[in-house]
Amino acid sequence: MGWLKTKREYVNSVKWGAYGIGVSFFKQVCLLPAFLHAVGYNQYSFWLVLFSISSLIASVSLGHYHFVANYFNLVYKKGADPEGVLKPVVASNFIYAILQVLGVIFVCLPGVLSMFSGFSESYIADFQGEFCFIFLFVSRVLFFYATLFLGRLLEPFGYVRETMKIQTVGDLFDVLITLLVVLITGSLLYACFAVALTSALFFLVVSAHVKKRLGFSLRLHFSKFGEGIAFIKESFLLNASFFVEKAYEQGVNLIVVLFFSAQCLPIFATTRVISNVFYRFSLISILPLFPEIQKYYVLGNYKYTARVMQKFWVYSSFAIILVIVLVFKLLPYIYELWTKGEIKFNLGLITSLFIGVLFQNFATIIYEFFKKVNLSWQMLLLNVIRVAVICLGMFLFGRINYIPGLGIAFLSAELLCCFTGFAFLQNIFGEQLKKRQIVYYLFPVLFFSCTLGMYMIFENYLLVCAGGLVSLGVIYKLQRMFSVQKDG
Known part of the structure; x- marks a missing residue:
């Protein structure tokens, strides 16, 4: 019961x-x-x-x-x-x-x-x-x-x-x-x-x-x-890390104004609205799990926490990749209708933001874990890295006014923080979360990201479909493997 x-x-x-x-x-x-x-x-x-x-x-x-x-x-x-x-x-x-x-x-x-x-x-x-x-x-x-x-x-x-x-x-x-x-x-x-x-x-x-x-x-x-x-x-350290994170979420609009212009902000903000749907999806899937995760972490049962994270990576990655494949071709038409044609759709920006979201989703449960168990130093360092990388990227791309660079800066920050978060997590869990397991679960995300990157160059939708099918197939195999381990 x-x-x-x-x-x-x-x-x-x-x-x-x-x-x-x-x-x-x-x-x-x-x-x-x-x-x-x-x-x-x-x-x-x-x-x-x-x-x-x-x-x-x-x-x-x-x-x-x-x-x-x-x-x-x-x-x-x-x-x-x-x-x-x-x-x-x-x-x-x-x-x-x-x-x-x-x-x-x-x-x-x-x-x-x-x-x-x-x-x-x-x-x-x-x-x-x-x-x-x-x-x-x-x-x-x-x-x-x-x-x-x-x-x-x-x-x-x-x-x-x-x-x-x-x-x-x-x-x-x-x-x-x-x-x-x-x-x-x-x-x-x-x-x-x-x-x-x-x-x-x-x-x-x-x-x-x-x-x-x-x-x-x-x-x-x-x-x-x-x-x-x-x-x-x-609470100072945790509060500082949260503030840096909020500076990343909301302050990034001010960074766009500083390094690009106020006229570029609606382009970035509207495109980011689309990619942020996946971030919100990640959060609602994760947050209800944490009362139990907190309990088992306090009891020292790290194996349970690691298995919850692995399960989340499988199901969330499958859902996000599937949705991207299904709607990607329709986005330019939806965007033009939504903005009444007053804001121009930028393919490079949305594609790089989507790649960044794939890694952001993978790292979200790690961020939330650090938050919920008050691991303040880890949270602060990750958020400082995110803000520093995105500021540097926007500064560099802003000098040449390259709009897709806004997304590339976001992608670079999320990619670096994803791997850094894994390093922190593996250090905490030890043998309960092996590096080999992380590679398995991350592979389909890396592969699909590469196909999205190729799409930015060749603009062939078949690349997205083929990359999505391969990635979804790998994720399905991982899910079966996860079920067998659970039954065992």
């Missing part, structure tokens, strides 16, 4: 995660034409930059949220009093909120927002950019706190799917309000204000729901500030 309950909870969690992918994809697909229709190309670029800056400042505390949520998960399973554990945690969260507000005040100083965004001070003043930025910041802070901290407090009680549900519902309200207001008013300012108001209401609802589940409120206790600072010190 215990296994059935766990399996049912996993299926329900994945279901809500799939809804989350659908909402995220709907958001990205619908926002572009809505903004182009309501405010135009330039204001859409402006909104993308403001959103990235506000998300980056709001992400200062994301690693801390994960640290304290993991801490709460572990100590609760040891029988600790949940209310007593969370009092200093709430105090530490409040300290981070103060730091974030100070960051916003700095960015709003004359000339600073212009420097970060790449837009002139007169343009920012004409469209009330400072207020748009503040509203977006409020929205991001409240959304992150509700979904990545409050929602995760329910996980130790077996409500993993509720965490996924909270994130999905929050995303849905965010996109619906943004679309509705920008189309009705044709104003960035009104859209940003509406999103901030919606996030505030969502935060209040989630707070009430979590309070009901926990049986006590999460009030701020000023007497716990000393212990809160101690939590901040303990």
Whole structure:
């Protein structure tokens, strides 16, 4: 019965995660034409930059949220009093909120927002950019706190799917309000204000729901500030690694503006929307597994954790390669229809991003493992490598304004981090995860990546089909081998 309950909870969690992918994809697909229709190309670029800056400042505390949520998960399973554990945690969260507000005040100083965004001070003043930025910041802070901290407090009680549900519902309200207001008013300012108001209401609802589940409120206790600072010190490395990771995810838009131009950002952002679908697929497949993975890691059962990762590599690689083969030929037509022909499709960019996604998917479970068990040094080093490589690549390609270089920089960063992550993982698991096994599972990804690279040169779709069939056949053999080992 215990296994059935766990399996049912996993299926329900994945279901809500799939809804989350659908909402995220709907958001990205619908926002572009809505903004182009309501405010135009330039204001859409402006909104993308403001959103990235506000998300980056709001992400200062994301690693801390994960640290304290993991801490709460572990100590609760040891029988600790949940209310007593969370009092200093709430105090530490409040300290981070103060730091974030100070960051916003700095960015709003004359000339600073212009420097970060790449837009002139007169343009920012004409469209009330400072207020748009503040509203977006409020929205991001409240959304992150509700979904990545409050929602995760329910996980130790077996409500993993509720965490996924909270994130999905929050995303849905965010996109619906943004679309509705920008189309009705044709104003960035009104859209940003509406999103901030919606996030505030969502935060209040989630707070009430979590309070009901926990049986006590999460009030701020000023007497716990000393212990809160101690939590901040303990979470510093993990928080730093998360911030670097967020700088990679959101800050990359600012890097594009810095090394290329603001006009190139919509091309990169829209193409990346397509490739990011696979990243979201990886996350929803992985996250429900981690309460059990954390448990067996603490118990020293590394073999179980290694087998879960191998199983994930088999099924996720099969799904991603199959989808790429099926939709690749249709992408130029879909893209032109989606962007209303105002943004030109770039074959080299999408192909290199797809190759990068294959390695990103392979490494995602490694990243998440390091996050969930608070292996801070490994996470920090991997994220520093990712940011450094993508910055170097974009700097070099930006000098010659080579748009596909944006994807090549992304691919280079993910490829290097994938192999580095394997080295870290093998060092932790030892004989429980042999190097020979890693090569087996990585081979079909490498082979299909080579065929995609050849497609960039010859533009023959048969190459993609042939490479996909061979890779899927190898993955099928690996799955059979995995099943035989399990049965044995």
